Amino acid sequence: MLADRRLLVAGLALYDAVMNVIYVFYVSRPMDKFEVKLDQAARAAWMSYIGGMTQDEIASQLGVSRPGVQRLLALARQEGLVKVHIDHPISNCMALGSTLRDYFGLTYCEVVPADNHAADSAASYLAVAAAERIAQLIERSEPLTLSLGTGRSVRAAVEALSRVERPQHRFVSLVGNVARDGSANRYDAVMVMADKTGGERFLLPAPVVAETLAEKEAMLTQRLFKAIADVARESEAAFIGIGRIDRQATLFQDHFISESELDELLGLKAVGELLGWPLNRDGEVIDCSITRRVTSLPLERFGKHHMVAIAGGHEKAPAILAALRGGWLKGLVTDEVAARQIVEAL
Amino acid sequence: MLADRRLLVAGLALYDAVMNVIYVFYVSRPMDKFEVKLDQAARAAWMSYIGGMTQDEIASQLGVSRPGVQRLLALARQEGLVKVHIDHPISNCMALGSTLRDYFGLTYCEVVPADNHAADSAASYLAVAAAERIAQLIERSEPLTLSLGTGRSVRAAVEALSRVERPQHRFVSLVGNVARDGSANRYDAVMVMADKTGGERFLLPAPVVAETLAEKEAMLTQRLFKAIADVARESEAAFIGIGRIDRQATLFQDHFISESELDELLGLKAVGELLGWPLNRDGEVIDCSITRRVTSLPLERFGKHHMVAIAGGHEKAPAILAALRGGWLKGLVTDEVAARQIVEAL
DNA sequence: TCATCTATCGAACAAATGATCGTACGTAAG
DNA sequence: CTTACGTACGATCATTTGTTCGATAGATGA
Numbered sequence: 048m049l050a051d052r053r054l055l056v057a058g059l060a061l062y063d064a065v066m067n068v069i070y071v072f073y074v075s076r077p078m079d080k081f082e083v084k085l086d087q088a089a090r091a092a093w094m095s096y097i098g099g100m101t102q103d104e105i106a107s108q109l110g111v112s113r114p115g116v117q118r119l120l121a122l123a124r125q126e127g128l129v130k131v132h133i134d135h136p137i138s139n140c141m142a143l144g145s146t147l148r149d150y151f152g153l154t155y156c157e158v159v160p161a162d163n164h165a166a167d168s169a170a171s172y173l174a175v176a177a178a179e180r181i182a183q184l185i186e187r188s189e190p191l192t193l194s195l196g197t198g199r200s201v202r203a204a205v206e207a208l209s210r211v212e213r214p215q216h217r218f219v220s221l222v223g224n225v226a227r228d229g230s231a232n233r234y235d236a237v238m239v240m241a242d243k244t245g246g247e248r249f250l251l252p253a254p255v256v257a258e259t260l261a262e263k264e265a266m267l268t269q270r271l272f273k274a275i276a277d278v279a280r281e282s283e284a285a286f287i288g289i290g291r292i293d294r295q296a297t298l299f300q301d302h303f304i305s306e307s308e309l310d311e312l313l314g315l316k317a318v319g320e321l322l323g324w325p326l327n328r329d330g331e332v333i334d335c336s337i338t339r340r341v342t343s344l345p346l347e348r349f350g351k352h353h354m355v356a357i358a359g360g361h362e363k364a365p366a367i368l369a370a371l372r373g374g375w376l377k378g379l380v381t382d383e384v385a386a387r388q389i390v391e392a393l
Numbered sequence: 394m395l396a397d398r399r400l401l402v403a404g405l406a407l408y409d410a411v412m413n414v415i416y417v418f419y420v421s422r423p424m425d426k427f428e429v430k431l432d433q434a435a436r437a438a439w440m441s442y443i444g445g446m447t448q449d450e451i452a453s454q455l456g457v458s459r460p461g462v463q464r465l466l467a468l469a470r471q472e473g474l475v476k477v478h479i480d481h482p483i484s485n486c487m488a489l490g491s492t493l494r495d496y497f498g499l500t501y502c503e504v505v506p507a508d509n510h511a512a513d514s515a516a517s518y519l520a521v522a523a524a525e526r527i528a529q530l531i532e533r534s535e536p537l538t539l540s541l542g543t544g545r546s547v548r549a550a551v552e553a554l555s556r557v558e559r560p561q562h563r564f565v566s567l568v569g570n571v572a573r574d575g576s577a578n579r580y581d582a583v584m585v586m587a588d589k590t591g592g593e594r595f596l597l598p599a600p601v602v603a604e605t606l607a608e609k610e611a612m613l614t615q616r617l618f619k620a621i622a623d624v625a626r627e628s629e630a631a632f633i634g635i636g637r638i639d640r641q642a643t644l645f646q647d648h649f650i651s652e653s654e655l656d657e658l659l660g661l662k663a664v665g666e667l668l669g670w671p672l673n674r675d676g677e678v679i680d681c682s683i684t685r686r687v688t689s690l691p692l693e694r695f696g697k698h699h700m701v702a703i704a705g706g707h708e709k710a711p712a713i714l715a716a717l718r719g720g721w722l723k724g725l726v727t728d729e730v731a732a733r734q735i736v737e738a739l
Numbered sequence: 740t741c742a743t744c745t746a747t748c749g750a751a752c753a754a755a756t757g758a759t760c761g762t763a764c765g766t767a768a769g
Numbered sequence: 770c771t772t773a774c775g776t777a778c779g780a781t782c783a784t785t786t787g788t789t790c791g792a793t794a795g796a797t798g799a
Contacts, residue, residue: 102756
């Protein structure tokens with residue numbers, strides 16, 4: 048034990064002069080070569096990352112060339128000697144976001160931190176985050192055509208936007224804003240948006256789900272309807288909500304579909320809805336009597352568009368997952384709760 | 394004179410209260426802006442350090458300019474959001490550390506690598522290492538009482554800590570923070586600590602060394618002083634510096650003792666100082682006219698505490714050795730230079 | 740309400756980092 | 770002993786990062 052220590056101290060004394068005789072070490076104990084390197088690497092990493100020294104300083108300190116330090120640092124990283132941790136709640140969100148982005152091939156995915164205590168504040172985060180994204184688009188002065196879906200999230204996002212004078216932009220709704228009873232939704236997201244920017248507004252004068260097939264046909268052939276659909280087709284990006292399919296579904300609560308229709312969808316294993324198109328858990332549009340009467344633009348149309356969904360919350364997770372699986376989305380703004388649930392389900 | 398001091402103490406208490414109010418005010422509302430910034434900073438840091446993105450990519454992602462990202466990253470580092478850990482036992486330091494630990498029966502001893510040329514960067518290593526240790530303690534949510542000494546090392550360690558909301562903790566200074574001339578040290582380590590955590594602060598309203606024995610007696614019997622001393626006694630751990638006794642001694646440089654007093658200590662073979670208590674080379678507290686006027690809590694009191702010293706550097710080695718020999722310490726964070734010198738002196 | 744002041748932002752520049760390539764040295768086979 | 774191969778090193782260049790300075794917008798106070 049004591050001899051051991053003596054040896055160690057002697058070794059330490061030697062260490063400073065070691066640079067030029069390293070190979071002596073490794074001739075006598077070849078296995079130590081890599082060890083010594085790793086040791087050096089750790090030292091270099093320490094100086095660089097914690098000490099904040101430049102590679103030149105480290106080089107002169109360690110007695111190697113600057114590229115040598117470069118290689119040591121690369122080695123240290125490659126060997127996983129350097130552990131970086133971001134000490135902030137956002138860190139989790141970022142990790143979740145990039146997982147989702149990579150897995151589903153999204154252009155971007157933003158995950159906002161969810162407050163477990165106050166569910167409403169989480170919704171507000173979502174809105175602000177989405178609003179920022181939208182703001183980036185409408186900020187520019189060249190004319191822009193933007194599509195908007197329905198739903199509380201989209202509404203909230205649009206409301207979180209600040210006023211900017213952009214009369215050259217056009218905003219078009221992808222979903223009919225007429226309820227069964229014929230009443231129009233005065234405060235559609237498109238309305239708010241156009242009010243805030245002074246841009247043009249295009250509303251789909253139709254119910255989400257027509258009463259009959261014939262009614263739908265009549266809608267689709269209307270000149271006005273076609274004109275608006277054309278505008279929608281020109282839009283560069285679309286911000287839409289994702290709906291659940293259950294008793295609390297917006298589609299049902301707002302009387303766009305009847306109770307029996309809801310039951311029919313549930314029977315067909317619908318878990319979510321995009322612009323009124325019901326999706327099964329794999330994200331495929333369910334073909335049924337209801338689907339055939341949906342007046343929204345077909346999802347396939349949006350392949351080339353930048354379709355961004357805004358949705359969050361525990362209960363929405365299955366619906367979001369379905370939409371992702373279907374590959375309909377290019378972007379997603381969600382919250383930590385939903386993101387975590389989705390990642391765990393993968 | 395005495396009245397003067399009273400006034401001062403009262404003033405200090407008031408000052409403290411005011412600072413607390415200001416702090417709370419600052420935290421509750423206008424901090425929102427700062428919070429958002431930190432969020433952004435954390436995002437940027439994540440993308441940069443974990444995501445491996447370039448600053449240009451991050452800039453376009455976050456919608457700010459590249460220099461903006463630069464500032465965010467700087468903020469993240471400054472606020473301690475970015476924790477870098479080198480996951481490799483650097484053999485030298487490990488060896489030195491375990492030697493010291495075994496020899497002096499310490500609970501732990503951490504030796505950070507130091508470079509002989511740039512002494513200031515060594516101080517930074519020390520700070521980070523010590524900060525990690527402190528962080529482990531304050532991390533927990535049960536109320537904690539922590540003592541802090543003075544000195545640059547302790548200050549730096551506390552500053553290297555990241556912000557954590559821990560209003561339930563209490564921080565108390567073991568050394569008076571009033572200089573001879575009556576001026577109070579506004580940025581005591583305890584202050585910084587409390588600012589970072591939102592915890593309670595307890596400052597010893599006294600000079601380290603009283604002018605006269607009578608003055609010391611007056612201090613010790615003050616209600617406020619006794620109250621704070623009681624809190625200190627309840628603390629579970631103490632992080633303190635180790636002072637040298639020579640022309641460069643902090644105690645002398647900061648006018649806590651006069652030149653003649655310094656000479657007296659040198660004549661009595663003092664080599665170091667712990668909380669103001671001078672030690673000879675065997676670590677025994679030197680009994681002299683000065684010692685009798687020291688207002689800090691007696692070292693014997695800390696027998697059961699977890700007393701950890703933070704000190705490094707060539708010149709501090711004799712003082713550290715003395716403190717170790719005296720058996721006052723349970724833990725030590727030092728640097729390679731000092732550790733090697735101590736090991737060689739054994 | 741206006742003037743001034745300060746904090747913030749982005750353009751441009753300087754420094755540092757990461758990557759590529761040619762060279763030289765050591766090793767092993769012919 | 771020579772030659773061919775592989776490895777590691779360091780000069781050089783492109784890219785990325787950090788800093789400085791002037792401009793701008795919002796805040797503050799008269």
